[in-house]
Amino acid sequence: SYSFCTLLEGNKMADLESGSPGRENQWMEVKCECGERVLFPWLGYELVQCPFCGMTVSTKDAVPGEVPDARTQVEAIRHETEVALNRPPKTHAERAKEFAEKFRWIEHRWDAIEAAFLGKPYRHGNVKMYLNGRVILPPSSAYFAIPAFLILVPYFLLLLCFSSLHFDTYLLYSVIFAHTFLLFAHATEPGIQERDPSTPAKPDSTQDVGNYRIPIKWCSTCNIHRPARASHCARCDVCVDNFDHHCHVTGTCVGKRNMRFFLLFLIFTTAACYEGWVFAVRKFFNTQVTGGQRAACFVVIMWTSFGGLGMTGMTLSTFYILGKGLTTREYSKDVYGTSTGHPYDKGSFVQNVVSFLSQPASKVWGKDLSREDPV
Numbered sequence: 499s500y501s502f503c504t505l506l507e508g509n510k511m512a513d514l515e516s517g518s519p520g521r522e523n524q525w526m527e528v529k530c531e532c533g534e535r536v537l538f539p540w541l542g543y544e545l546v547q548c549p550f551c552g553m554t555v556s557t558k559d560a561v562p563g564e565v566p567d568a569r570t571q572v573e574a575i576r577h578e579t580e581v582a583l584n585r586p587p588k589t590h591a592e593r594a595k596e597f598a599e600k601f602r603w604i605e606h607r608w609d610a611i612e613a614a615f616l617g618k619p620y621r622h623g624n625v626k627m628y629l630n631g632r633v634i635l636p637p638s639s640a641y642f643a644i645p646a647f648l649i650l651v652p653y654f655l656l657l658l659c660f661s662s663l664h665f666d667t668y669l670l671y672s673v674i675f676a677h678t679f680l681l682f683a684h685a686t687e688p689g690i691q692e693r694d695p696s697t698p699a700k701p702d703s704t705q706d707v708g709n710y711r712i713p714i715k716w717c718s719t720c721n722i723h724r725p726a727r728a729s730h731c732a733r734c735d736v737c738v739d740n741f742d743h744h745c746h747v748t749g750t751c752v753g754k755r756n757m758r759f760f761l762l763f764l765i766f767t768t769a770a771c772y773e774g775w776v777f778a779v780r781k782f783f784n785t786q787v788t789g790g791q792r793a794a795c796f797v798v799i800m801w802t803s804f805g806g807l808g809m810t811g812m813t814l815s816t817f818y819i820l821g822k823g824l825t826t827r828e829y830s831k832d833v834y835g836t837s838t839g840h841p842y843d844k845g846s847f848v849q850n851v852v853s854f855l856s857q858p859a860s861k862v863w864g865k866d867l868s869r870e871d872p873v
Contacts, residue, residue: 526560608639622690623735634687636734636750642684645747648805649676649767652774652798659794666777672770679766680748682759689739689754691728693720710841729827740857742825758855764813771806774798820854821847
């Protein structure tokens with residue numbers, strides 16, 4: 499069956515611009531990846547849109563098609579209508595993916611900026627490596643600017659309204675340290691395991707940790723036996739040691755090597771919210787401020803109230819889970835069952851937190867990335 503396409507506005511073919519008599523009325527045919535045959539009139543456009551799957555199809559591989567008669571057109575329209583009626587509704591994940599695609603241009607622009615300062619990146623999964631692995635950035639590094647902007651908004655709003663803000667050194671230092679540890683958590687290698695594509699597939703094994711036997715799983719994507727507490731991140735497409743979670747705030751995985759920076763980012767961001775709230779409340783009830791300054795204080799109070807409550811919850815929940823000697827993934831999935839103990843429990847809250855935060859924060863990559871193919 500044929501399906502009639504939607505012509506996309508864009509650059510026309512050079513041969514049509516220069517003049518190709520007789521081709522304007524010619525019908526062309528191209529096959530979409532969904533299997534449908536898309537029929538379109540030759541108007542010189544490079545791209546057409548399949549009405550069934552919505553994908554953009556290039557016309558470079560188009561071949562001349564038969565001129566459809568009225569009956570063929572009616573049958574095609576009827577077939578398109580039946581497919582549209584029988585198509586299942588889009589899931590939440592599909593809608594979220596379509597929404598993310600609309601803002602994909604932000605990542606492309608950000609990648610160009612990174613390449614201008616750090617050179618061409620190399621890929622380990624979806625992770626971008628610069629300077630031979632010394633700087634490792636996640637695939638969604640463009641979204642690093644979003645939490646940085648949200649933290650700076652109330653501070654700059656107060657700075658514009660009150661010239662004496664620089665005397666509140668606690669608020670200033672909290673904002674600076676929050677951005678510093680956000681950058682460290684974003685750019686620090688979280689514990690990525692190197693791939694070994696030459697190793698043949700092996701069965702899962704086990705490892706004895708104290709009185710417990712921990713399964714050591716084989717990762718078919720990275721082609722390695724990942725460590726006991728490691729997990730494969732679908733977003734970054736790498737195995738991360740002591741995998742806690744993939745944080746959409748920092749845009750990176752939180753694991754063995756950047757957990758301390760992530761926790762310090764939560765602490766100083768929470769402190770910045772409460773210090774900004776106290777400063778705004780004190781100025782709001784000051785009789786010497788103007789109406790505009792009081793309105794700005796009200797905005798900051800609401801902003802920091804919701805932000806402070808959210809960050810407090812995240813900070814306390816992270817400390818609670820670390821105090822149990824678990825990662826967020828292990829706690830949410832109840833990896834070790836409902837028993838009171840597990841092999842990585844040090845016996846006290848403080849020892850469990852210290853053991854997580856005392857992990858090494860750097861790694862020397864033995865792989866020469868300069869021999870890899872750049873992106």
